């Protein structure tokens with residue numbers, strides 16, 4: 001008899017519901033079935049729900065940031081066993097296709113992000129199927145729990161990509177425009193791992209700026225509603241501008257501020273996905289030799305960041321502001337998606353019967 005579970009299903013723009021759906025089963029020898037032990041919605045789940053990402057097929061179960069316990073394994077899976085607790089990267093990596101082979105696993109032709117592509121249901125559910133599981137599951141090391149690593153694959157992975165593209169070095173001054181979860185991770189990495197001297201956070205949500213200051217991962221926090229951010233940054237840097245600007249909000253105003261804040265030879269690194277075309281302030285960029293870098297993370301640096309978590313230099317627990325069982329996922333999507341109640345990340349624990 002088919003087993004049934006609860007899952008957050010996207011049925012098209014503005015149509016989300018917590019449904020009863022079949023529990024996934026092993027379909028290929030490389031598959032693993034995980035019992036989801038902790039998950040968290042991503043801002044991109046909110047964008048999907050609002051209909052901003054039109055290529056996403058439906059019905060589909062959302063969610064690509066998660067940890068789980070292995071309950072079933074295909075015959076080809078080695079190095080793991082039933083009962084193991086793992087964190088999973090946000091997308092499927094086959095390691096066999098042309099994209100995986102040239103170092104772009106996030107564009108895997110046999111994979112993609114969970115909850116974004118046909119046949120790839122996500123993890124805001126009681127169970128999730130992981131294709132090519134050995135390439136994307138990471139054992140949760142002894143001494144760590146789900147809450148320590150839940151942001152590793154997506155938030156920290158994306159932030160690290162932005163910081164690497166920004167070529168942040170010891171002693172640099174870095175401004176981060178948009179300090180939602182990814183932006184906060186970028187501040188944390190720039191300060192604690194890449195040893196930037198000065199990190200400046202910019203956002204219109206004061207709660208996030210306050211969280212960044214309180215956590216000690218930024219030196220300055222500016223709200224464009226209160227101050228002239230570019231002028232403040234010029235003051236701090238004695239008119240030179242910052243070495244790098246990391247842009248995570250994907251709107252015209254943050255792109256403009258980022259381009260204006262960077263000094264000669266600096267880099268604007270954007271890790272946003274843009275819902276519509278924006279103007280690039282090219283009048284500001286060539287005459288100061290500013291580079292612009294864009295892209296999607298390729299799951300690099302996960303092992304080293306896991307070591308930094310174990311060493312205590314990366315600690316994202318201050319972002320885990322909310323927590324509910326899967327039963328309350330609709331409320332969670334509303335609070336997280338609407339930036340309500342100072343929510344930074346909303347953890348989802350297993351469904352309670």
Ligand SMILES: [Zn+2]
Pocket residue numbers: 042043044045064090154
């Ligand atoms: Zn995501």
Ligand SMILES: [Zn+2]
Pocket residue numbers: 093094095096097098099100101105107108109110111
């Ligand atoms: Zn591939």
